[in-house]
Amino acid sequence: MMRAWILPVLLVLCGSAVATAQVVNGNPGTAAALLCAFLALAGMNSPLIFPRSIGAEEAQRRSAVDGRPVVFWRPGCTYCMRLRLRLGRGARQAYWVNIWRDPDGAAAVRAANGGNETVPTVVVAGRPHTNPDPGWVREQLSRSA
Structure with missing residues (x-):
């Protein structure tokens, strides 16, 4: 922490x-x-500035139930900040996992990115997307709502 x-x-x-x-x-x-x-x-x-983080396991479990995206992030990441700010209030609909707090989250990001902890990594329907366009993420959030 x-x-x-x-x-x-x-x-x-x-x-x-x-x-x-x-x-x-x-x-x-x-x-x-x-x-x-x-x-x-x-x-x-x-x-x-970010919504409250939860653990990777819990986020993936909730996402499987309601289809909301899981966003893996870390503090100080410019691209994570860009995503968060461009999502606006809609950011609270996603499940946010701080990879510095959650070793399982960091492992999930490394598995999705060839061993690198590249964030933001957004998982939608079980498929990881590294540093996606904020407009695309906003679209995914509206589909899951």
Whole structure:
């Protein structure tokens, strides 16, 4: 769990250091703008932006029942963030599995991607799709609803 927070914490610390240096140099406006930018980056890279993760086994079991996609992701992944943001509110319909928290999820992603932990990997009807187009995923979500 701590691993997911390393990047956001580093961004907050770096932003604070840069902002402090700007204040010392007499640039409070620049300091505030930079601190806001670093805080926004930290928020986007935190696990808070994603729907609550569940285990891979549970996600696959639920998906088999209702046909919803399973999205394997990890914090700090730009492509995962892109998918999450473009899905909007519809993202909550999918089952999200954080591969850094779930060894079974990481193993499923490695099995689907030739040994690589390439995310996002979206599983629809038992078939994995690596880094799919968000519009396609949105379409799959609407079909399962």
